[in-house]
Amino acid sequence: MPLRHYGRWISAAVVLTLIALLGMAFARGGIEWSVVGHYLTAGAILHGLGNTVMITLCSMALAIVLGVVVALMRMSANPVTSTVAFGYIWLFRGVPVLLQLLIWYNLALVFPTIGFGDFQTRTIDVMTPFMAALLGLGINMSAYTAELVRAGILSVDRGQIEAAQAISLTPGQIRRRVVLPQAMRVILPPLGNEFISTLKMSSLAAVISYGEILESAEFIYYANNRVIELLIVAAIWYLAVVSVLSVVQHFVERRVGRGFQHSVKRTGRSLGRSGKGDAA
Amino acid sequence: MNRTTVVRAIEVHKSFGPVHVLRGVSLEVHAGEVLCLMGPSGSGKSTFLRCINQLERVDDGELWVRDELVGYRLHRGRLRELTEREITRQRRGIGMVFQRFNLFPHMTALGNVVEGPLRALGHNRADALAAARSLLDRVGLSDKYDAYPAQLSGGQQQRVAIARALAMQPHLMLFDEPTSALDPELVGEVLDVMKALAAEGMTMVVVTHEVGFAREVGDTLVFMDGGVVVESGPPAEVLSTPQHPRTREFLSRVLG
Ligand SMILES: Nc1ncnc2c1ncn2[C@@H]1O[C@H](COP(=O)(O)OP(=O)(O)OP(=O)(O)O)[C@@H](O)[C@H]1O
Numbered sequence: 001m002p003l004r005h006y007g008r009w010i011s012a013a014v015v016l017t018l019i020a021l022l023g024m025a026f027a028r029g030g031i032e033w034s035v036v037g038h039y040l041t042a043g044a045i046l047h048g049l050g051n052t053v054m055i056t057l058c059s060m061a062l063a064i065v066l067g068v069v070v071a072l073m074r075m076s077a078n079p080v081t082s083t084v085a086f087g088y089i090w091l092f093r094g095v096p097v098l099l100q101l102l103i104w105y106n107l108a109l110v111f112p113t114i115g116f117g118d119f120q121t122r123t124i125d126v127m128t129p130f131m132a133a134l135l136g137l138g139i140n141m142s143a144y145t146a147e148l149v150r151a152g153i154l155s156v157d158r159g160q161i162e163a164a165q166a167i168s169l170t171p172g173q174i175r176r177r178v179v180l181p182q183a184m185r186v187i188l189p190p191l192g193n194e195f196i197s198t199l200k201m202s203s204l205a206a207v208i209s210y211g212e213i214l215e216s217a218e219f220i221y222y223a224n225n226r227v228i229e230l231l232i233v234a235a236i237w238y239l240a241v242v243s244v245l246s247v248v249q250h251f252v253e254r255r256v257g258r259g260f261q262h263s264v265k266r267t268g269r270s271l272g273r274s275g276k277g278d279a280a
Numbered sequence: 281m282n283r284t285t286v287v288r289a290i291e292v293h294k295s296f297g298p299v300h301v302l303r304g305v306s307l308e309v310h311a312g313e314v315l316c317l318m319g320p321s322g323s324g325k326s327t328f329l330r331c332i333n334q335l336e337r338v339d340d341g342e343l344w345v346r347d348e349l350v351g352y353r354l355h356r357g358r359l360r361e362l363t364e365r366e367i368t369r370q371r372r373g374i375g376m377v378f379q380r381f382n383l384f385p386h387m388t389a390l391g392n393v394v395e396g397p398l399r400a401l402g403h404n405r406a407d408a409l410a411a412a413r414s415l416l417d418r419v420g421l422s423d424k425y426d427a428y429p430a431q432l433s434g435g436q437q438q439r440v441a442i443a444r445a446l447a448m449q450p451h452l453m454l455f456d457e458p459t460s461a462l463d464p465e466l467v468g469e470v471l472d473v474m475k476a477l478a479a480e481g482m483t484m485v486v487v488t489h490e491v492g493f494a495r496e497v498g499d500t501l502v503f504m505d506g507g508v509v510v511e512s513g514p515p516a517e518v519l520s521t522p523q524h525p526r527t528r529e530f531l532s533r534v535l536g
């Protein structure tokens with residue numbers, strides 16, 4: 001019997017061999033693993049990690065707020081509003097994030113001061129690396145979020161809104177109690193992935209000297225030349241955070257999926273019921 | 281007859297773009313009456329029902345529910361269109377049951393039923409829950425409080441939907457083909473609930489092709505075709521001796 005699965009055995013053997021070879025190459029490649037271990041919990045690295053998590057959370061928050069607003073604008077009956085929203089999405093999705101980060105960071109070159117009327121400050125004081133990273137990442141992600149939110153809202157059946165109207169819920173209540181919870185089920189899985197991409201994309205902020213983990217690693221290897229070791233340290237932390245986020249994502253999706261994943265039980269039950277067993 | 285009129289439609293018109301769907305519907309529904317609405321597909325039955333609780337807006341003619349003109353209010357001697365909020369208030373006494381149930385899938389049966397009283401009527405939680413439980417008991421679902429719609433059969437879902445509408449303490453119930461989406465063996469349990477409701481004196485407008493229900497429970501049968509009322513009267517009469525050729529043709533098809 002097991003002999004039937006030649007193919008499977010052979011491919012498994014090939015893959016394992018390749019992994020072993022790769023492992024050996026790394027082991028012999030002169031990587032100082034003790035250096036990796038040492039810097040994994042170094043103060044500068046942890047500080048960078050904190051900044052990475054911070055910029056990711058802030059950008060995502062900004063992306064969600066802007067994304068919901070732009071999605072609602074995009075769906076509005078007013079053609080001006082919806083066209084503006086369309087243009088926003090087109091622009092901020094179309095320009096590479098790295099470029100957007102550089103533009104925000106260098107804004108002072110074209111706008112030396114910013115403000116309203118008499119309240120003017122120097123752009124350079126406002127557009128800190130954190131601010132530029134927040135705007136660059138947050139606005140870019142908000143263009144994607146807007147499309148996710150719109151798709152989620154459109155996925156809610158028209159009959160749901162009518163049923164809510166029929167029990168006299170106000171438009172605001174319908175949005176909060178009926179449409180959003182159901183849209184969330186559609187929005188959350190891709191939003192979770194977007195969160196994870198933002199985390200990884202935040203490494204780009206190193207080029208505008210925002211002190212996230214990659215920049216911290218770079219600072220250290222400029223001094224001690226342990227380039228690969230420090231890049232591995234950063235990689236390990238990214239993998240760790242991404243793994244944690246994936247687990248969180250799984251539980252959040254389960255939570256909003258309530259009421260939607262019982263089709264198996266349902267079939268069993270409807271097959272099991274006999275005529276009008278529990279009729280009134 | 282001296283009964284209060286709950287619904288009075290006078291020459292109601294409604295178009296969707298170029299499609300003139302209601303072409304002057306006139307009828308009356310009295311308190312405690314069960315009015316059954318029949319007619320071929322596309323004749324405007326659903327549209328008329330939806331006009332009554334303002335899921336659609338009437339284009340022309342008058343539609344009165346009790347002593348209020350649907351969709352308008354009198355302001356300094358002139359008629360003003362209602363705002364969204366005022367429409368919400370005007371709908372309050374009217375319950376509606378849909379062909380495809382439209383239960384909220386992310387709420388349990390109990391959650392579906394308390395939603396209206398809790399949010400729209402502002403009842404306190406304990407009272408709303410107690411009332412919702414007793415409504416679910418009444419439609420025979422005392423063991424399904426915590427079931428999500430997806431865990432219920434079609435007939436059970438429709439009974440939850442009826443309980444959800446009743447929780448708003450309506451004086452008028454609208455049913456749009458409430459049994460058309462059900463497997464034949466589940467139709468009876470829903471019709472039983474509706475019969476009980478009629479027996480308690482609820483005013484009901486029921487779009488249905490259940491001839492048996494119309495004959496047994498209906499006080500009036502209205503036959504619609506092409507966006508107008510073609511014929512109406514006591515169900516037994518209309519069903520046995522239809523006057524209009526279109527009614528005859530339709531009934532011969534429905535009765536097979
Ligand atoms: N929102 C809408 N937009 C455009 N046309 C519509 C809309 N709602 C209904 N119609 C059209 O109005 C006509 C009447 O529809 P309605 O649903 O009232 O018929 P009905 O008598 O309920 O038919 P059925 O028995 O199939 O439910 C149909 O031709 C339908 O296509």
Ligand SMILES: [Mg+2]
Nearest residue numbers: 325326327456
């Ligand atoms: Mg219909």
